[in-house]
Amino acid sequence: MQKERICSATDIPDNGMKTYEIKGVKVLxxxxxxxxxAYQGLCPHQDVCLDEGYFDGSVLTCHQHLxxxxxxxxxxxxxxxxxxxxxxxxxxxxxxFVVQSSALKAVEMLKDVSAATLSRLEQLAKREEYDEGAVVxxxxxxxxxxxxxxxxxxxxxxxxxxxxxxxxxxLRKGEVFGWAALLEQSPRxxxxxxxxxxxxxxxxxxxxxxxxxxxxxxxxxVVMRRLSELIARHMSGPQxx
Numbered sequence: 001m002q003k004e005r006i007c008s009a010t011d012i013p014d015n016g017m018k019t020y021e022i023k024g025v026k027v028l029x030x031x032x033x034x035x036x037x038a039y040q041g042l043c044p045h046q047d048v049c050l051d052e053g054y055f056d057g058s059v060l061t062c063h064q065h066l067x068x069x070x071x072x073x074x075x076x077x078x079x080x081x082x083x084x085x086x087x088x089x090x091x092x093x094x095x096x097f098v099v100q101s102s103a104l105k106a107v108e109m110l111k112d113v114s115a116a117t118l119s120r121l122e123q124l125a126k127r128e129e130y131d132e133g134a135v136v137x138x139x140x141x142x143x144x145x146x147x148x149x150x151x152x153x154x155x156x157x158x159x160x161x162x163x164x165x166x167x168x169x170x171l172r173k174g175e176v177f178g179w180a181a182l183l184e185q186s187p188r189x190x191x192x193x194x195x196x197x198x199x200x201x202x203x204x205x206x207x208x209x210x211x212x213x214x215x216x217x218x219x220x221x222v223v224m225r226r227l228s229e230l231i232a233r234h235m236s237g238p239q240x241x
Contacts, residue, residue: 106174152199181206
């Protein structure tokens, strides 16, 4: 985990909030009177800056479409369909520090795996930075690794040469792609992955990840069930393998 100073405690008034940028990632810090909380700075709906919304000391509301979250937990309320990514906040000598955890903790597929297994997967993950326009993999490349998006955006194209077309979606933080690395029957990529903007990815060797999951059958079963659900969701459209 990375610990970063973000501001002085006095910079944020009671029941107030401000957004700061940490290594290219927008982080919202809110003062609930007795406690400070930190979350992703952009609404998970349409990337609206959350500090332009409303905060009454307990509920955060995005002004664009009125999505709301419990400031203590980041859990969705009312119309909101997704929680906020939460960061640990430390206060030391009047200064606020944010502890940014691994993006693996935001991966839906890895929720409910044991702490020991998640820790082993974090050790496998290699953090890589890509410039805007960089190609992560091409069609027909081997499916050795899968990726988790830590920051930035990745989009996909299908086809070759002058017959390519956009796959119709982009991924955001905590989403997995290249998951064909976990499938024995999918040795080659079927899409091209391109960074839509400067991005940070966690790359995990698929074979090594399978070994970790095999050593913890309960966690492995959870992951493979969620992987099957992910594949099912993409059956009617392009996949990001």
